[in-house]
Amino acid sequence: MHASYDFLIVGAGFSGAVIAERLARVSGKRSLVVDRRAHIAGNAFDRYDDAGVLIHPYGPHYFRTNSDRVSEYLSQFTEWQPVNYKILSYTDGRFWNFPINLNTFEQFIGRPSTTEEMEQTLAKWRVPIDQPRNSEEVIVSQVGYPLYEKFFKNYTRKQWRRDPGELDASVCGRIPIRTNRDDRYLRERFQALPKHGYTALIEQILDHKKIEVRLGTEFRAALDQVKFEHLVYTGPVDEFFDHQFGPLPYRSLRFEPETLQMEYYQPAVQVNYPNDYEFTRIVETKHITGQKLPVTTIVREFPQDFGPGREPYYPIPAPDAKAIYQKYADLASKQRKVSFIGRLATYRYYNMDQVVGMALAEFDRLS
Numbered sequence: 001m002h003a004s005y006d007f008l009i010v011g012a013g014f015s016g017a018v019i020a021e022r023l024a025r026v027s028g029k030r031s032l033v034v035d036r037r038a039h040i041a042g043n044a045f046d047r048y049d050d051a052g053v054l055i056h057p058y059g060p061h062y063f064r065t066n067s068d069r070v071s072e073y074l075s076q077f078t079e080w081q082p083v084n085y086k087i088l089s090y091t092d093g094r095f096w097n098f099p100i101n102l103n104t105f106e107q108f109i110g111r112p113s114t115t116e117e118m119e120q121t122l123a124k125w126r127v128p129i130d131q132p133r134n135s136e137e138v139i140v141s142q143v144g145y146p147l148y149e150k151f152f153k154n155y156t157r158k159q160w161r162r163d164p165g166e167l168d169a170s171v172c173g174r175i176p177i178r179t180n181r182d183d184r185y186l187r188e189r190f191q192a193l194p195k196h197g198y199t200a201l202i203e204q205i206l207d208h209k210k211i212e213v214r215l216g217t218e219f220r221a222a223l224d225q226v227k228f229e230h231l232v233y234t235g236p237v238d239e240f241f242d243h244q245f246g247p248l249p250y251r252s253l254r255f256e257p258e259t260l261q262m263e264y265y266q267p268a269v270q271v272n273y274p275n276d277y278e279f280t281r282i283v284e285t286k287h288i289t290g291q292k293l294p295v296t297t298i299v300r301e302f303p304q305d306f307g308p309g310r311e312p313y314y315p316i317p318a319p320d321a322k323a324i325y326q327k328y329a330d331l332a333s334k335q336r337k338v339s340f341i342g343r344l345a346t347y348r349y350y351n352m353d354q355v356v357g358m359a360l361a362e363f364d365r366l367s
Contacts, residue, residue: 002225002226002227003032003225003226003227004226004227004228005030005031005032005212005226005227005228005229006023006029006030006031006228006229006230007019007020007023007029007030007031007032007228007229007230007231007232008031008032008034008222008223008226008228008230008231008232009031009032009033009034009231009232009234010034010035010219010222010231010232010233010234010235011033011034011035011042011233011234011235011342011344012033012034012035012037012040012041012042012202012206012213012215013035013040013041013042013043013044013202013234013342013355014041014042014044014202014342014352014355014356014359015042015232015234015341015342015345015355015356015358015359016033016035016042016232016234016342016359017033017040017041017202017205017206018073018205018355018356018359018360018363019232019339019341019359019360019362019363020033020205020206020208020211020232021205021206021208021211022359022360022363022367023210023363023366023367024208024209024210024211025208026363026367027367028210029210030210030211030212031210031211031212032212032213032214032222032226032228033206033211033212033213033214034213034214034215034217034218034219034222035213035214035215035216035217036216036217036218036219037215037216038215038216039199039215040199040202040203040206040213040215041198041199041201041202042058043058043059043061043311043313044056044058044061044198044199044202044352045057045058045198045199046061046197046198046199046285047199049257049259049297050259051259051293051295051297052291052293052295053259053285053286053291053293053295053296053297054197054285054286054289054291055257055285055297055299056198056283056285056299057255057257058253058255058311058313059253059255059283059299059301059313060269060270060283060285061198061352062083062085062185062186062191062288063191063192063193063194063352063353064085064186064188064190064191064192064351064353065188065190065351065353066188066189066190067353067357069357069360070353070356070357070360071190071353073356073360074194074201074356077201077204077205078194078195078196078200078201078204079194079195079196080192080193080194080195081192081193081194081195081288081289081290082191082192083191083192083193083288084184084191085184085185085186085191085269085270085288086183086184086185086268086269086270086287087099087185087268087269087270087271087272088266088267088268088270088271088272089151089271089272089273089274090271090272090273090276091150091151091273091274091275091276092150092275094107095267095271096150096151097183098151098183098185098272099175099176099177099178099183099185100143100147100151100177100178101177101178101179101180101181101182101183102114102115102118102178102179102180102181103181103183104147105118105121105179108146108147108150109121115179115180118179119179122142122143122144122179124144125143125144125145125146125147126140126141126142126143126144127140127141127144127145128141129141132169132173133169134164134165134166134167134168134169135152135156135164135165135167135168135169135170135171135172135173136148136153136163136164136165136172137165137169138169138172138173139152139164139172139177142177143177150274150275151272151274152164152172152274153274154274154275155272155273155274155275155280156171156172158274158278158280158303159251159280159303159314160251160303160314160316161251161303161305162316162318166318167316167317167318168317168318168319170317171317185270188353193288193289197289219233219235219239219240229337230337230338230339230366231337231338231339232338232339232341232362233338233339233340233341233345234340234341234342234344234345235344235345236248236312236344236345237325237328237329237332237340237344237345237346237347238324238328240328240332240340240345241328241331241332245324245327245328246324248312248315248316248321248324248325248328248347249306249315249316249320249321249324250306250312250313250314250315250316251303251304251305251306251313251314251316252303252304252305252306252307252310252311252312252313253301253302253303253304253311253313254301254302254303254304255299255300255301255302256279256299256300256302257297257298257299257300258297258298258299258300259295259296259297260295260296260297260298261294261295262294262295262296263293263294263295263296264284264286264287264296265282265284265296265298266282266284266298268284268287269283269284269285269287269288270282270283270284278302279300279301279302280301280302280303281300281301282298282299282300282301283298283299283301284296284297284298284299285297285299312344314349315343315347315348315349317349321347325347328347329346329347332345339362339365339366341355341358341359341362342355342358342359343355346358
């Protein structure tokens with residue numbers, strides 16, 4: 001006899017956990033949350049390594065939001081540690097301020113400068129493009145080719161294995177360009193980390209008597225094991241439909257952690273390597289977690305092609321990929337008893353706060 005639930009939720013990351021919690025706590029609905037991995041929290045999963053350093057095994061997760069609803073919701077389940085996410089870029093044998101700002105400009109020209117001079121210089125360097133259509137155009141229309149080639153061109157090629165001219169303008173357009181000395185990586189007014197980590201946060205969200213979690217469980221297996229009224233699916237949308245229009249393209253990643261006998265290895269939590277080495281960046285989470293240890297762990301991040309045994313990290317933001325996704329989106333829209341939410345189910349790169357907001361909005365729609 002199959003166990004019965006109100007909802008079957010596929011994926012124990014932010015999307016699945018948040019909607020399960022709302023359904024349980026607000027609507028009194030019983031959910032089964034399944035995940036093929038052996039842990040909760042999806043790509044936001046964090047853990048302590050053998051040296052006692054709290055690391056992000058699936059790449060750095062920098063929480064930030066301008067949404068009061070999202071920050072107030074998550075604050076029910078965690079205390080926060082305010083942070084300043086500082087990013088640098090390393091090329092030509094030195095560290096550069098990044099994103100581009102007045103400090104970067106001074107480094108580039110080799111002397112002190114002013115906002116006025118930077119704006120005048122950029123006005124000369126810019127390529128006049130009223131409506132940038134791709135990532136190359138969005139950057140050269142703001143700062144011209146010299147800074148584009150130093151910081152963006154090769155980094156984007158490494159990351160996506162495509163020329164910036166082939167990618168949607170949003171890829172590089174997400175990175176701010178400033179003519180003052182504001183060197184913050186992110187603009188959102190609320191920037192913090194869960195005080196005890198993302199895994200602990202998701203544990204608290206899922207801690208309800210009407211929520212059951214089964215890890216190491218494939219979606220198809222769960223379908224055969226339980227009865228339910230509605231399905232919430234946060235996995236790859238092409239997989240849900242048995243790849244009938246072909247597989248959606250993704251970029252994957254390989255991570256190489258290294259523990260070092262020093263307090264810190266680099267001067268910021270993240271250093272980008274746009275032009276040297278095969279990796280794109282080195283992340284040292286100790287800069288933002290607040291841990292006080294005599295050792296540190298760095299993680300080098302290598303982009304790689306997506307394939308069997310590799311995780312789908314980044315949807316490809318290009319016209320050919322969007323055309324395939326639209327076919328799946330049309331099928332998904334006809335599924336009355338299925339909700340598709342999250343990055344993989346909607347084939348779009350979302351920040352964590354956007355995923356939480358999407359889950360809350362879908363709960364509103366279902367309730």
